[in-house]
Amino acid sequence: MAISDFTQGASDAAASLRDYAADLVTPTIRLGVTGLARSGKTVFITALVHNLIAGGRLPFFDAAAEGRLLRAYLEPQPDDDVPRFEFEKHIADLTADPPRWPESTRRISQLRIALEYRTAKFWKRQLGRTRLHIDIIDYPGEWLLDLPLMDLDYAQWSRAALHESRKTERKAISKTWHQALAAVDPAGPGDEALAERLATLVKTYLRETRADQYSLSTLPPGRFLMPGDLEGSPALTFAPLDAKGEDEFARGSLWAMMARRYEAYKTHVVRPFFHNHFSRLDRQIVLIDVLAALNGGSAAVADLERAMTEILECYRTGANTIWSSMLWPRIDRIVLAATKADHLHQDSHDRLEAILARLTGRALARAKYSGAEVKVLALAAIRATQEGSAKRNGETLPCIIGYPLPGETIGRRRFDGNEPFAIFPGDLPADPDLAMKGLVDEPDDVRFIRFRPPDPIKLPGGGFAPFPNIRLDRAMQALLGDRLT
Numbered sequence: 501m502a503i504s505d506f507t508q509g510a511s512d513a514a515a516s517l518r519d520y521a522a523d524l525v526t527p528t529i530r531l532g533v534t535g536l537a538r539s540g541k542t543v544f545i546t547a548l549v550h551n552l553i554a555g556g557r558l559p560f561f562d563a564a565a566e567g568r569l570l571r572a573y574l575e576p577q578p579d580d581d582v583p584r585f586e587f588e589k590h591i592a593d594l595t596a597d598p599p600r601w602p603e604s605t606r607r608i609s610q611l612r613i614a615l616e617y618r619t620a621k622f623w624k625r626q627l628g629r630t631r632l633h634i635d636i637i638d639y640p641g642e643w644l645l646d647l648p649l650m651d652l653d654y655a656q657w658s659r660a661a662l663h664e665s666r667k668t669e670r671k672a673i674s675k676t677w678h679q680a681l682a683a684v685d686p687a688g689p690g691d692e693a694l695a696e697r698l699a700t701l702v703k704t705y706l707r708e709t710r711a712d713q714y715s716l717s718t719l720p721p722g723r724f725l726m727p728g729d730l731e732g733s734p735a736l737t738f739a740p741l742d743a744k745g746e747d748e749f750a751r752g753s754l755w756a757m758m759a760r761r762y763e764a765y766k767t768h769v770v771r772p773f774f775h776n777h778f779s780r781l782d783r784q785i786v787l788i789d790v791l792a793a794l795n796g797g798s799a800a801v802a803d804l805e806r807a808m809t810e811i812l813e814c815y816r817t818g819a820n821t822i823w824s825s826m827l828w829p830r831i832d833r834i835v836l837a838a839t840k841a842d843h844l845h846q847d848s849h850d851r852l853e854a855i856l857a858r859l860t861g862r863a864l865a866r867a868k869y870s871g872a873e874v875k876v877l878a879l880a881a882i883r884a885t886q887e888g889s890a891k892r893n894g895e896t897l898p899c900i901i902g903y904p905l906p907g908e909t910i911g912r913r914r915f916d917g918n919e920p921f922a923i924f925p926g927d928l929p930a931d932p933d934l935a936m937k938g939l940v941d942e943p944d945d946v947r948f949i950r951f952r953p954p955d956p957i958k959l960p961g962g963g964f965a966p967f968p969n970i971r972l973d974r975a976m977q978a979l980l981g982d983r984l985t
């Protein structure tokens with residue numbers, strides 16, 4: 501061995517020893533960020549990290565407001581087998597000319613940020629600095645829908661999934677799949693091409709139930725909706741079968757093949773996710789696009805409520821039998837956040853929070869969160885609009901002003917993305933129960949259109965200033981504040 505190899509090896513060893521020692525002395529919070537597709541996870545994490553690193557104005561985040569945050573910087577993440585959250589790429593999108601929203605991410609990713617701060621207790625005495633690692637984990641909320649599968653065998657799951665798909669409102673969408681299924685004999689030979697065809701039909705059905713009206717059917721394998729790195733993998737080539745009675749199926753039958761794959765999915769996909777990632781989280785924020793559901797009408801709201809109930813079930817450790825086999829999550833603080841609040845005038849922000857509280861109320865009331873604190877709030881991680889007032893029919897009304905994205909329409913007007921426009925977003929109803937019925941069912945529609953991100957502001961020393969936000973600081977206080985005292 502050459503001497504340089506030896507010294508290289510020795511310094512590697514020293515470095516990993518240093519890392520190890522640093523981990524021992526630097527406490528770590530693992531913060532989970534989840535939500536259904538397009539709920540705003542990527543934008544939230546990017547804005548949070550940007551605000552910490554670039555010293556954003558965060559009046560309700562105590563450590564920042566009290567001037568105790570000294571430095572924040574990115575560090576290599578601890579888990580080598582998880583893709584890194586591409587913070588720099590997302591910032592590059594948001595600060596491009598014209599600015600654009602980051603691309604959809606659709607899989608798990610992780611980022612570590614190190615914070616140096618002064619504790620409040622010793623602040624006056626000017627004692628040294630303290631470090632905290634925040635490991636942020638972005639993962640699809642759809643994956644949480646898999647938890648109930650752990651308690652079901654293949655026959656039970658098949659029955660439940662078929663029952664769901666036969667409901668009136670889904671009949672039209674499941675028709676093609678059910679026609680194919682009617683010709684299938686579960687006792688017949690386990691044929692790969694047939695398995696693939698059935699799995700594809702189920703995935704199409706699931707996608708259509710969603711595309712249709714922002715809806716989710718219960719008991720889908722979460723990866724069917726959001727495959728992550730398993731896109732096209734044989735691990736996802738199974739589907740429910742229709743067995744009459746309590747038949748026994750021979751080895752080599754289609755049923756046996758599907759049952760084996762279903763169990764493999766549980767063992768190799770569902771369990772590792774809950775075991776390796778979910779159960780290690782300390783804090784959790786669940787992002788919810790309440791406005792999109794309100795826009796979709798009462799059926800969309802009802803579906804969102806159901807999906808949230810299932811998702812929140814995962815945080816309910818007290819009475820949940822499934823957890824005993826998988827380690828319990830140790831989450832002690834949960835924030836439920838309605839995103840994109842900048843689509844509303846500030847007068848409606850409290851109402852949006854009330855609607856979210858109502859939407860998740862049933863799930864929360866049922867749940868024992870084993871002492872976890874739950875906070876509900878409305879936020880915009882990046883505020884794409886400004887507030888103003890404008891006259892309409894002689895009356896002065898509060899409005900929001902932003903650049904509607906190309907292709908957005910209001911009435912007959914179609915936007916090209918280059919002109920700012922003032923919009924009267926209307927008020928959310930003060931009574932959350934009215935909102936649950938869905939806004940588009942109301943005669944006086946409240947419609948939401950999408951805006952492009954705000955213009956970035958260059959800092960003299962290089963880089964960009966954090967974007968304006970709504971209540972992002974309150975979310976940060978609820979999630980991290982107590983660990984920075």
Ligand SMILES: Nc1nc2c(ncn2[C@@H]2O[C@H](COP(=O)(O)OP(=O)(O)OP(=O)(O)O)[C@@H](O)[C@H]2O)c(=O)[nH]1
Pocket residue numbers: 535536537538539540541542543544601602603604605606607640839840841842843879880881882883884950951
């Ligand atoms: N106005 C406004 N729009 C937002 C905000 N956050 C997200 N959006 C919009 O919502 C879209 C989706 O946001 P993302 O952060 O990419 O959502 P995601 O949950 O990461 O989505 P996936 O990666 O596809 O699961 C963005 O492209 C924006 O159009 C916000 O704070 N304000």
Ligand SMILES: [Mg+2]
Pocket residue numbers: 541542543603604605606
């Ligand atoms: Mg994303």
